Amino acid sequence: MVKAIRVHEVGGPEAMQWEEVEVGEPKDGEIRVKNTAVGVNFIDVYFRKGVYSAPLPFTPGMEAVGVVSAVGPGLTGMKVGDVVAYGGMPMGSYSEEQIIPASVAIPVPPSINHNTVAAILLKGMTVHVLIRRVFKVEPGHTILLHAAAGGVGSLLCQWANALGATVIGTVSNEEKAVHAAQHGCHHVIISTKEDVVARVKEITDGKGVDVVYDSVGKDTYKVSLESLAVHGYLVSFGESSGSPDPILISDLSPKSLFLTTASMLTYTGTRDELLQSAGEVFANLASGVLRIRVNHTYPLSEAARAHADLEARKTSGSILLIPDN
Ligand SMILES: NC(=O)c1ccc[n+]([C@@H]2O[C@H](COP(=O)([O-])OP(=O)(O)OC[C@H]3O[C@@H](n4cnc5c(N)ncnc54)[C@H](OP(=O)(O)O)[C@@H]3O)[C@@H](O)[C@H]2O)c1
DSSP states (O other): OEEEEEESSOOSGGGEEEEEEOOOOOOTTEEEEEEEEEEEOHHHHHHHHTSSOOOSSBOOOSEEEEEEEEEOTTOOSOOTTOEEEEESSSOOOSBSEEEEEGGGOEEOOTTSOHHHHHHHHHHHHHHHIIIIIISOOOTTOEEEESSTTSHHHHHHHHHHHHTTOEEEEEESSHHHHHHHHHTTOSEEEETTTSOHHHHHHHHTTTOOEEEEEEOSOTTTHHHHHHHEEEEEEEEEOOOTTOOOOOOOHHHHGGGTOEEEEOOHHHHSOSHHHHHHHHHHHHHHHHTTSSOOOOOEEEEGGGHHHHHHHHHTTOOOSOEEEEOOO
16 A cells, blocks of 8 residues: 545545555556656646546646556566656556556656656646747747746746747746746746736837747736737647637637647657657756756645645746655
8 A cells, every 4th residue: 555645526725635545566568656756737736626527536646756666567678676757647646656557657867866857847848849849939939928937937938048039928926027037038027017918019029929828828818819929829738727718710810820729748649759758858958958946845745735835826936746755
C-alpha cells in the first residue's frame, strides 16, 4: 500500500483526501514509478472541480518524476532504478507510487535534478507546442500572453524572448510584474490597473500583436481579439477564469483573424512527438534559455493547500508536491 490523494466527489480543494491505495504490479507495457517530485498544473484543478470529468474516485495529477520500481513482464528498454518523468495522461501522479505505460515515460538526463524536471516538463512541452508548432514564433514577431508570471507563462516569456520576439505579458499585480520581467517579458501590463488593449496599441504603434496566447479564457478573450493585428492569431489554450463566451465567425472577419485551440496532448500523441517536445525542453534548459526557480513547494499530502493557492492567483512560476516519504 502507498499513500495518494483521492477525489471521491468533485468540489473545492478539500475534495482531495490523503489515503492509502493499492498500486499493484505493472502489466504488459507498463512500469511502476516511485515518485520523487510531482508537478501541479491548472488542469488538475479543472478535473478536481468537475470542469473536465473523470470516473470517481480518482487520483489527480498529470506530471511527475521518479525512479522505476518495477517493470511489466517482458518489457525491454527500461529497468528498475531508471529515472523517468511524464507529463500528460494518464492521470494519477498525486501518489507516492503509480503505474504508467512505458510509452509515456521520458528518460531523464542525469544532469537535471528531479524538482527541476517536475517543474518544467509538462509546462515546457506546452510552450514548445504553442510557440514552435501552433504558431511558430520568429524574430520580429510581437506576442501577447496572459498570466505571464504563471507556470506556463514564465517559460513562454523566456523561450519567446530567446527566439527574438517582443513579449508583452499581463499579470494581476506588481510582484508578478517583477517576476514576468525577470523571465524575459519585455512589456508587463498589470491587467487590474491598466487598459490592456490601449497599452498593447501603444507598445505596437497601433498595429496590435501577431499572436495572443490566451489561457485565461472568459475574462480575457475579448481583450485578446482586440489586441490582435490584422491577420493575427488567437491561440486559446486554457480557461483559468472560465470558458469564454462563444466567438462568432463575424468577430474574426474585420481583421481576417485566425482562431485555434491547442492541447499539448494532441500535439504529443505519438512517441516521436513526445520525445521531440521533451528533448527541446531539456535542450533549452541545458543551454540556459529556460531557467526555473520553484517558489512554491508543498508536501504531497497537502495538495489541497497548493490548489487553494493556485486558484487564488497567489502563485508565480511552477508548483511542486514532494512525496512525504
Ligand atoms: N492546452 C494545454 O495543453 C495546456 C497545458 C498546460 C497548461 N494549460 C493552461 O495554461 C494555463 C496556465 O497553467 P499553469 O498550470 O501554468 O497555471 P498558472 O498560469 O500558474 O496559474 C493560473 C494563472 O492564471 C491567472 N488567472 C487569471 N484569472 C484567473 C482566475 N479567475 N482564477 C485563477 N487564475 C487566474 C493568474 O495569474 P494572474 O494573477 O497574473 O492573472 C494565475 O496565477 C491554464 O489555463 C492551463 O489550463 C494548457
